[in-house]
Amino acid sequence: MNCPKYITQPTVTSSTGQTLCARHHIPLVTVNGWKERPSATIYDSVYMQALVETCNPNFIFPWESLRRTARYCIPTKISYCPVCQKAVAANLASLNPTRSPSWWDQLRTGVHINKN
Ligand SMILES: [Zn+2]
Numbered sequence: 360m361n362c363p364k365y366i367t368q369p370t371v372t373s374s375t376g377q378t379l380c381a382r383h384h385i386p387l388v389t390v391n392g393w394k395e396r397p398s399a400t401i402y403d404s405v406y407m408q409a410l411v412e413t414c415n416p417n418f419i420f421p422w423e424s425l426r427r428t429a430r431y432c433i434p435t436k437i438s439y440c441p442v443c444q445k446a447v448a449a450n451l452a453s454l455n456p457t458r459s460p461s462w463w464d465q466l467r468t469g470v471h472i473n474k475n
Contacts, residue, residue: 362414362468369416380417380440387417392437393427405457410470411450415443 364381371381378387402421404412412418417440424431450456465471 360414360468362410362470365413365416378438380443382415382417383440383442385440385442387438387440389436389438390425392419392423392425392435393431394424394433394435395422395431396433406472407458407460407464408447408450408456410460410464410468410472411447413470414468415440415446417443418447419444 368381370378370387371384373379373386379385380387400422417438419425419437419439423435423437425437460468460470460472
């Protein structure tokens with residue numbers, strides 16, 4: 360698995376012109392969703408979460424949501440890969456989403472976490 364290539368190319372186009380997830384080769388789903396008001400919030404993904412996001416590039420960004428809330432109040436279109444989103448959400452729901460990836464995780468994915 361070569362995850363860093365997804366940083367520059369998270370999607371590919373099928374022979375019929377559909378946008379596919381570059382990793383899972385399934386069509387992205389586009390739905391009506393919500394996003395935050397523009398703000399200066401900085402989203403910082405660290406360690407394991409950064410690795411999972413790099414390997415699953417078509418997740419729903421932290422400033423977007425499928426549900427309208429006080430925070431996510433501006434209508435927007437969200438395109439995502441359900442498999443990527445599931446993987447990223449599963450890591451976020453784990454006990455320690457910012458744990459250090461093992462050397463094997465880093466070797467297997469090609470994503471090397473610089474802890475300096
Ligand atoms: Zn995907």
